[in-house]
Amino acid sequence: SKSTQTKQSSFPLKQAYWGNSFTDQSADQQKPQLSSRNSYLTVMAWNIDGLDSDNVFDRVKGLLSLLGKYRADVVLLQELIPPTLKVLQNIMTDYQFLQASEEGYFTGILLRKERVQFLQSSIVKYPTTEMGRNLLVANVSFLGHPLCIMTSHLESCKTGSQERLNQLRRVWKWMKEAPEDHSVIFGGDTNLRDWEVVKKLNGLPDSISDVWEMLGKPEESRYTWDTSINDNNEIPNSIRLRFDRIFLRPAAEGAQLRPESMTLIGLEKLKCDYFISDHWGILCTFTFEASEE
Amino acid sequence: SKSTQTKQSSFPLKQAYWGNSFTDQSADQQKPQLSSRNSYLTVMAWNIDGLDSDNVFDRVKGLLSLLGKYRADVVLLQELIPPTLKVLQNIMTDYQFLQASEEGYFTGILLRKERVQFLQSSIVKYPTTEMGRNLLVANVSFLGHPLCIMTSHLESCKTGSQERLNQLRRVWKWMKEAPEDHSVIFGGDTNLRDWEVVKKLNGLPDSISDVWEMLGKPEESRYTWDTSINDNNEIPNSIRLRFDRIFLRPAAEGAQLRPESMTLIGLEKLKCDYFISDHWGILCTFTFEASEE
């Protein structure tokens, strides 16, 4: 099929991310930016389908374009691969990169340096994964608020159900056990089917919420994997699933993180007649509000 | 491969069943038989793999040989097909035949006339079977004891799990709801995996027992489908499953049916280097004992 080399001029990639100012990056840092002035926290979560080697250059360019457009405070990526990571690191110099592995495909947390202060990170193993999956955790500070940021790519496929749910239980355990002064945000590709959460796990733990549900289950941001629109995988049947999810565990006291909006991104086809990924990305905004206490 | 016609002389088939006395069947009826004098109830259950068209003549001959050797009071067959049924009916004139269908493959109950008095029978539909399966039920009298005899071939394959368990629930319901003065015996190819009963159904209902378990789970009669020995299907992996099971629901009062033994049959290869079936048959003996009340 139409495989493409990643090795091409980085000019169009830089331009995709930095826009016309890419020859003078200081211009960007000087120009006033809405998001660096406000107290909204923006989080992007996206499985960028690094395992698909078709149209890689165009897809990375499209990805950089959206990363540059939204410049989320926290970016949670799944299915990063080394060459793509290298490109992003070279170009997104305003972000700090954390990665869950060095090889294969893996997750990454990107922290916008001017907004998010990195404190520490760790990698939690899933002892029985057959797909090399794990949980990447970062403790950060955002405008003085302590945050615990997590991402993962839970075991794939319907047949991975049992393992996936074990992984999810582990994620929830770590969310619950994070320092209680931290707001905890998990975002990633859970590969969950609704019935798995409802019937196998009897719903979410008391302290953890699904951000999409908190926002009233908006239909337009429900399905993050949707073959009725996305034909990257050439699947003739229309199948729509909410694989990608954001979970929130509030801090015990202090300012409370409240989800404000969730939109899907990556919905537009590239010129090469391909989508950036077979998943849509999630773009989420949160605000801090005073605790009721 | 080595398909064989069923249409051959019935001479060797008759001889297989009746032995050297087949030219004078009255001889058989005259000679004293242990089983017709005692109060043991013998039950055979066997999926005879009618869907396999290889070596049919030799396999039916081998089957008749064992049917003639044991002359069980009740024979429960699965995967009967019309030509095989016709052969058995022609030869086993000492049995009454009940069949669950006229076409395709189906189950049958064979009642040894001199020992078992037929009263009535019925066929229970499985409304959502995709394989034409059903439950065949016969009410009979054995030495004055009322019995309800059932057989079925539950939905096959791992992928049939959901449907299979629904069918099993239906079987158990009918067993529980049989007249309480009847002892109820189900025997057949359940296609069950142990975990389905334990984890999906939380074990057997209170009133119903698995005869193999009642006998102390003898290892030598555990696996009725065993590719480590049986190569009819040419499966290179060794897989052993307890597909074929006997369930017992005791009568509420009166003489109680107690399982005495369970052995597997059909373990010997035919001269054609093939087994009678890909399943072993089950041969079970029961005794009646006075109720404790």
Place this chain on the structure above:
DNA sequence: CCCGGGAGG
């Protein structure tokens, strides 16, 4: 990374 069916082990 959906689903089902078919081939090979």
Place this chain on the structure above:
DNA sequence: CCCTCCCGG
């Protein structure tokens, strides 16, 4: 009538 892999839909 096991399982896994692969392919097509």
